[in-house]
Amino acid sequence: MPSTLDRSNQSALARADDITLERACENTPLTRNHLVAYYLSAMDEVFRALADASRRLLLDRLHAKNGQTLNELCDGLAMTRQAVTKHLAILEEANLVTTLRNGREKLHYLNPVPIHQIGERWIKKFERGKLTALSELKRQLEKRDE
Amino acid sequence: MSSKPDFVYVTFIRTTPERLWTALTTPEFIRQYWFGMHCESDWKPGSPWKLVFADGRLADAGEIVEADPPQRLVIKWRNEWNAEMRAEGYSLCTFQIESVPDASRQAVKLSITHAIERTESKFIEAVSGGWPRIISNLKSLLETGSVVLPPKAA
Numbered sequence: 064m065p066s067t068l069d070r071s072n073q074s075a076l077a078r079a080d081d082i083t084l085e086r087a088c089e090n091t092p093l094t095r096n097h098l099v100a101y102y103l104s105a106m107d108e109v110f111r112a113l114a115d116a117s118r119r120l121l122l123d124r125l126h127a128k129n130g131q132t133l134n135e136l137c138d139g140l141a142m143t144r145q146a147v148t149k150h151l152a153i154l155e156e157a158n159l160v161t162t163l164r165n166g167r168e169k170l171h172y173l174n175p176v177p178i179h180q181i182g183e184r185w186i187k188k189f190e191r192g193k194l195t196a197l198s199e200l201k202r203q204l205e206k207r208d209e
Numbered sequence: 210m211s212s213k214p215d216f217v218y219v220t221f222i223r224t225t226p227e228r229l230w231t232a233l234t235t236p237e238f239i240r241q242y243w244f245g246m247h248c249e250s251d252w253k254p255g256s257p258w259k260l261v262f263a264d265g266r267l268a269d270a271g272e273i274v275e276a277d278p279p280q281r282l283v284i285k286w287r288n289e290w291n292a293e294m295r296a297e298g299y300s301l302c303t304f305q306i307e308s309v310p311d312a313s314r315q316a317v318k319l320s321i322t323h324a325i326e327r328t329e330s331k332f333i334e335a336v337s338g339g340w341p342r343i344i345s346n347l348k349s350l351l352e353t354g355s356v357v358l359p360p361k362a363a
Contacts, residue, residue, distance in 0.1 A: 158221065179342065
């Protein structure tokens with residue numbers, strides 16, 4: 064089905080309007096399609112990493128308390144240490160988790176930058192100010208309910 | 210200063226370490242991705258540093274602790290415009306720039322950490338919300354020449 068593939072590439076190109084392709088292609092050996100693939104694959108990795116409930120749980124735990132060791136993260140979880148290690152590797156590969164050495168400890172941090180970039184890809188097309196006002200309203204109203 | 214930062218933000222940018230360093234230290238360039246705000250300093254260790262609102266009011270201030278272009282920049286940083294956050298004292302913000310070794314295309318990894326010597330910090334909460342937007346803008350500007358979010362109209 065080469066024609067379908069071509070068409071999907073075309074629409075990917077059309078959608079990648081936050082990238083000035085000619086400009087980004089300057090001084091690189093990449094063709095247009097490879098460049099699109101580069102951006103989309105980085106985003107694919109983020110979506111793939113987020114598509115698993117256990118991995119989202121790990122992100123939630125880091126959101127609640129940033130900078131945890133593997134032991135802390137495993138504490139109270141119904142997951143084996145090996146499973147947590149595997150999930151963390153996928154999250155790190157997607158740049159959603161980043162690690163720092165603190166003495167002998169390896170600390171895990173939630174990195175929200177890729178999620179933010181995904182949001183902007185679509186949100187910027189609408190009126191951001193109104194969205195911010197709406198989510199602030201929602202936050203305030205829900206706070207009052209507590 | 211606590212050795213464990215409160216957050217670490219990482220992004221990969223298709224640029225050179227030198228260009229990224231220039232982007233982080235040139236007021237005219239900073240304005241384009243920092244929502245109209247800019248930094249002023251001569252970027253030498255021990256020199257004063259300040260962050261200025263678009264209208265010229267002082268936002269934050271401090272001192273350059275380390276400057277090793279184009280790899281590492283550490284700023285002693287205190288809020289100046291909000292009494293409560295100002296009272297929290299100085300934080301330490303570190304920018305680390307690394308070339309990505311295996312990239313056939315040139316790319317750098319930018320890591321930003323921001324730490325303060327206290328457990329509950331309003332200031333850290335405030336900057337932790339701002340950094341992802343600033344970093345996204347910076348990435349977009351360096352890779353495509355335009356920002357996703359322009360500064361707010363005055």
